[in-house]
Amino acid sequence: MSSFSIAWLDLREAADIAARDKNIAAQLLNWLGQAADPVSPDRIAVDLGAGTGSTLRALNKSGASNIVWRLVELDGKLLDEALRRHGKQCLIEDYQADLNIIEELPLTGAHIISASALFDLTSASFIDALLARIDARKTAVYAALNYDGTTHWTPAHSLDEKVLAAFNQDQLRDKGFGPALGPDCTAYLQQALSAKGYNLTLSPSPWQLTAQHSELLRELISGIATAVVNADELTVEAILEWKDFRIAHIGDGHCTVGHWDLLALPD
Numbered sequence: 001m002s003s004f005s006i007a008w009l010d011l012r013e014a015a016d017i018a019a020r021d022k023n024i025a026a027q028l029l030n031w032l033g034q035a036a037d038p039v040s041p042d043r044i045a046v047d048l049g050a051g052t053g054s055t056l057r058a059l060n061k062s063g064a065s066n067i068v069w070r071l072v073e074l075d076g077k078l079l080d081e082a083l084r085r086h087g088k089q090c091l092i093e094d095y096q097a098d099l100n101i102i103e104e105l106p107l108t109g110a111h112i113i114s115a116s117a118l119f120d121l122t123s124a125s126f127i128d129a130l131l132a133r134i135d136a137r138k139t140a141v142y143a144a145l146n147y148d149g150t151t152h153w154t155p156a157h158s159l160d161e162k163v164l165a166a167f168n169q170d171q172l173r174d175k176g177f178g179p180a181l182g183p184d185c186t187a188y189l190q191q192a193l194s195a196k197g198y199n200l201t202l203s204p205s206p207w208q209l210t211a212q213h214s215e216l217l218r219e220l221i222s223g224i225a226t227a228v229v230n231a232d233e234l235t236v237e238a239i240l241e242w243k244d245f246r247i248a249h250i251g252d253g254h255c256t257v258g259h260w261d262l263l264a265l266p267d
């Protein structure tokens with residue numbers, strides 16, 4: 001299963017929806033309501049790396065209305081799927097674009113810039129350039145599900161720490177935006193947005209995975225094993241032993257994957 005396929009995004013969505021911090025979403029919608037212009041109530045949200053529209057779905061579940069969604073996504077198939085799922089009920093403008101071409105992103109007039117499961121793939125220079133285009137007096141930033149480098153498994157295995165360290169090292173690999181921030185992305189966003197004068201709220205939004213997420217766990221375990229295959233500290237046999245143990249315990253184990261949600265509101 002490829003990392004940004006519809007199947008993978010669908011597989012993670014239930015865990016993502018459960019993990020997203022509901023107070024942060026409510027705070028964002030409350031701010032949008034207060035900022036609404038009674039003559040022209042539509043608010044503009046630009047969702048970066050939108051996939052099939054998971055942020056739109058999450059905020060709709062939280063009661064969002066009157067939002068014009070500008071979905072920005074490199075992969076046309078994902079955008080088509082977002083339009084197929086939501087094009088009739090929601091106002092959507094679709095932009096098939098590379099986020100790296102920051103000067104061409106459709107940010108003009110935006111009330112919210114949102115992204116989920118995206119910023120940990122990006123780099124410090126990408127975030128700096130993006131924030132330079134955002135008006136901190138008018139535009140909220142909602143960054144959900146940023147991986148924080150923590151993963152806890154039960155039952156424990158003696159290689160868990162080594163595998164996690166190697167996986168976190170792999171998270172820093174360039175994912176198309178320059179050296180990735182990976183687990184450091186929330187701290188980086190926090191200081192960069194604070195420096196622009198934003199009021200910040202941060203909240204943990206971990207995946208809590210049990211046997212009911214067996215397919216997601218299977219893909220996660222395989223993905224981790226593949227990501228660490230070249231790690232100096234782990235032999236192929238050790239990785240296979242860890243993978244087999246983890247897969248054997250999908251039915252009776254538990255896994256927590258740490259993420260953070262962040263909301264930056266204009267002062």
Ligand SMILES: C[S@@+](CC[C@H](N)C(=O)[O-])C[C@H]1O[C@@H](n2cnc3c(N)ncnc32)[C@H](O)[C@@H]1O
Nearest residue numbers: 004049050051054073074075097098099116117
């Ligand atoms: C981990 S997925 C998250 C998708 C969606 N936000 C979600 O939470 O389901 C990251 C998304 O960013 C998109 N993406 C990655 N690099 C991109 C780029 N350079 N420009 C635009 N989109 C990109 C991928 O195609 C993918 O849909």
